[in-house]
Amino acid sequence: MNVRKLEGRVAIVTGGGSGLGEECARVLALHGARVVVADIQAESAERVAASIRDGGGDALAVACDVGAEPPIQAMVQQVIEHYGRIDILHNNAAALDTAQRHADRDVVNVDIAAWDRAMDVNARGAMLCCKHVVPHMLRGGGGSIIFATSGFAALGDITLTAYAASKAAMIALARSVAAQYGKQGIRSNAIMIGLALTEKSAAHMPAELKQILLDQHLTPELGRPRQIADVVAFLASDESSFITGAVIPVDGGWSSHSPALAPMRAYFEKIGSNKL
Numbered sequence: 001m002n003v004r005k006l007e008g009r010v011a012i013v014t015g016g017g018s019g020l021g022e023e024c025a026r027v028l029a030l031h032g033a034r035v036v037v038a039d040i041q042a043e044s045a046e047r048v049a050a051s052i053r054d055g056g057g058d059a060l061a062v063a064c065d066v067g068a069e070p071p072i073q074a075m076v077q078q079v080i081e082h083y084g085r086i087d088i089l090h091n092n093a094a095a096l097d098t099a100q101r102h103a104d105r106d107v108v109n110v111d112i113a114a115w116d117r118a119m120d121v122n123a124r125g126a127m128l129c130c131k132h133v134v135p136h137m138l139r140g141g142g143g144s145i146i147f148a149t150s151g152f153a154a155l156g157d158i159t160l161t162a163y164a165a166s167k168a169a170m171i172a173l174a175r176s177v178a179a180q181y182g183k184q185g186i187r188s189n190a191i192m193i194g195l196a197l198t199e200k201s202a203a204h205m206p207a208e209l210k211q212i213l214l215d216q217h218l219t220p221e222l223g224r225p226r227q228i229a230d231v232v233a234f235l236a237s238d239e240s241s242f243i244t245g246a247v248i249p250v251d252g253g254w255s256s257h258s259p260a261l262a263p264m265r266a267y268f269e270k271i272g273s274n275k276l
């Protein structure tokens with residue numbers, strides 16, 4: 001692996017102030033990128049950017065709510081004034097706070113404000129970031145855009161209706177951008193993330209639920225933020241120069257197998273055999 005594969009590039013990570021976005025910002029910086037940590041939480045963005053700078057990297061914190069267009073325009077303008085170019089956009093921000101999760105239920109009971117917020121932040125926010133970043137990438141000769149999506153985008157589930165629809169929209173967006181600007185040097189890909197435990201999810205998710213989810217992953221452990229960030233850095237770099245319009249599961253096999261796998265595994269364990 002080329003350790004400084006993003007030297008000289010400028011990367012924006014939305015929602016970079018915590019969780020997976022924070023790790024992605026750190027790993028892109030480790031590879032030499034100048035990183036813009038854009039987050040609705042100004043203090044979190046500043047904390048991450050400052051610690052990247054303390055480690056010898058180059059980072060800029062920008063307070064930005066991707067749920068509305070003017071802050072996105074202002075953020076992109078600030079990046080251009082500061083760094084003069086944009087090569088990488090990681091659309092990572094998502095409305096995922098506890099109130100949002102609780103309000104985003106099954107179709108009959110989904111709160112309409114929660115639906116709108118998921119769409120505004122996750123899907124429309126990613127589209128607006130592309131809308132304002134792509135012209136700068138075109139001027140610079142190309143770029144790489146990564147969309148953080150989820151297994152919810154592809155698989156039905158009993159809750160998080162709005163989140164799922166917003167993540168599916170992001171997959172369509174990733175492909176639209178790939179089709180529209182590929183000939184001008186812009187690549188665009190979506191990653192479908194399994195459960196990668198962040199500080200927040202590690203602390204708040206009940207152990208029983210973690211176990212249910214782990215049983216459906218094919219890996220010995222749930223994901224770690226670094227495993228997501230390494231794929232984002234790969235997609236951001238020239239190492240992935242022939243990958244575009246792709247939806248890449250980064251999910252420990254979560255989306256790859258029969259829905260009966262976990263109960264079958266438990267059944268075979270119970271009967272002490274896998275021979276029917």
Ligand SMILES: NC(=O)c1ccc[n+]([C@@H]2O[C@H](COP(=O)([O-])OP(=O)(O)OC[C@H]3O[C@@H](n4cnc5c(N)ncnc54)[C@H](O)[C@@H]3O)[C@@H](O)[C@H]2O)c1
Pocket residue numbers: 014015016017018019020021038039040041044064065066067091092093094095096097121148149150151192193194195196197198200201
């Ligand atoms: N962690 C996982 O296991 C997992 C699984 C599947 C998909 N994902 C996706 O990965 C991404 C990151 O997830 P996470 O677990 O780190 O979430 P998180 O909630 O820990 O972090 C989200 C970040 O986005 C920021 N944010 C929220 N609303 C914003 C807005 N309007 N404008 C700008 N920033 C905003 C938050 O302040 C926070 O820093 C999300 O897109 C999520 O859907 C994560």
